[in-house]
Amino acid sequence: MLEVNGVPVEDTYCEAFDGIYSRFIVTAKHRWLLEKAAVSATSLPSTVFGESEGGIEKWLSPDETPDGRIGAICQVWVQKSKKFMDVLMREMSKRLRQGILVVPTTRVFNATQSETKFDAELNVGRCGDGYEWEEERWGRKVIVIPIMFGEFVIERYIGYANGIAGGNIWLFCDSEDSALEAGEVCVEALKQLEGVITSFDICSAGSKPETKYPEIGPTTNHYFCPTLKGKIPDSKVPDGVKSIPEIVINGVSLEAVEKAMALCLKVASRIDGVLKLSAGNYGGKLGQHKIYLKDVISKYL
Numbered sequence: 001m002l003e004v005n006g007v008p009v010e011d012t013y014c015e016a017f018d019g020i021y022s023r024f025i026v027t028a029k030h031r032w033l034l035e036k037a038a039v040s041a042t043s044l045p046s047t048v049f050g051e052s053e054g055g056i057e058k059w060l061s062p063d064e065t066p067d068g069r070i071g072a073i074c075q076v077w078v079q080k081s082k083k084f085m086d087v088l089m090r091e092m093s094k095r096l097r098q099g100i101l102v103v104p105t106t107r108v109f110n111a112t113q114s115e116t117k118f119d120a121e122l123n124v125g126r127c128g129d130g131y132e133w134e135e136e137r138w139g140r141k142v143i144v145i146p147i148m149f150g151e152f153v154i155e156r157y158i159g160y161a162n163g164i165a166g167g168n169i170w171l172f173c174d175s176e177d178s179a180l181e182a183g184e185v186c187v188e189a190l191k192q193l194e195g196v197i198t199s200f201d202i203c204s205a206g207s208k209p210e211t212k213y214p215e216i217g218p219t220t221n222h223y224f225c226p227t228l229k230g231k232i233p234d235s236k237v238p239d240g241v242k243s244i245p246e247i248v249i250n251g252v253s254l255e256a257v258e259k260a261m262a263l264c265l266k267v268a269s270r271i272d273g274v275l276k277l278s279a280g281n282y283g284g285k286l287g288q289h290k291i292y293l294k295d296v297i298s299k300y301l
Helices: 031-042 084-099 176-192 254-268 293-299
Strands: 001-005 007-009 013-027 055-058 069-081 107-110 115-118 133-137 141-148 149-157 157-159 159-171 246-251 275-278 287-294
Touching: 001 293, 013 055, 013 084, 013 157, 013 254, 031 055, 031 069, 031 084, 084 115, 084 149, 115 133, 149 157, 149 287, 157 287, 159 176, 159 254, 176 246, 176 254, 176 293, 246 254, 254 275, 254 293, 287 293
Parallel strands: 007 275, 107 149
Antiparallel strands: 001 007, 013 069, 013 107, 013 159, 013 287, 055 069, 115 157, 133 141, 141 149, 159 246, 159 275
């Protein structure tokens, strides 16, 4: 058995997947407007339904944004497939238009370091119904869309790139309170790292691929539900464990995901009530990448 700060770590791995992400900056005049836009644009992870998921990577000060206002770096992810571009364009359109454009004073800028970009005029700019125009501001080509509040500005070309999605750490805790505390310290710590998001923050409901109801998609991972211990013969919940939150991590590279997993192991192991640390996998059946916890520990801790 591995250990971090005296807490046992299961010698296992998580399965991660190839994904496509778009990384962008949102800015606004006031904090409450920025938070509304960033949260609205990145909420509701739904890649299991062929859609997208997102997250807030970090908050930015005025000296870190193109237009000198407060901002946030956000990421939106789609599954890597032959038709990923169609999905990415559709999903970015929904999240940028309905999550950000409708919030007063917001602007959007590219933050993806990639040669591959999509033209935001096609799926966002045309919200101007032909009255939009292009100009250069803050050293960038932007589209200016007239709206009833004033204007919405978005950089014309937004990048996208290959990344790694679905890295994860499981926290086996002795209570709901210790689970919340451990999950929170993980989420907060990951804000220190560049290029990663936690699309669920503290995920309370890990799933499994096999299900009695395939028509609705993934269902509860019953093996690890503490309330089923003693009620089912195949429970895998250790004695004393009352809650098992999951921290799901997407990153711009495999290294970024590994570093994030290592940081979660490090900070969670310091919390009283964390009895064991592990990761979720499906026997190697689904993910293209196996990230072993022993390798993460040896490389980064």
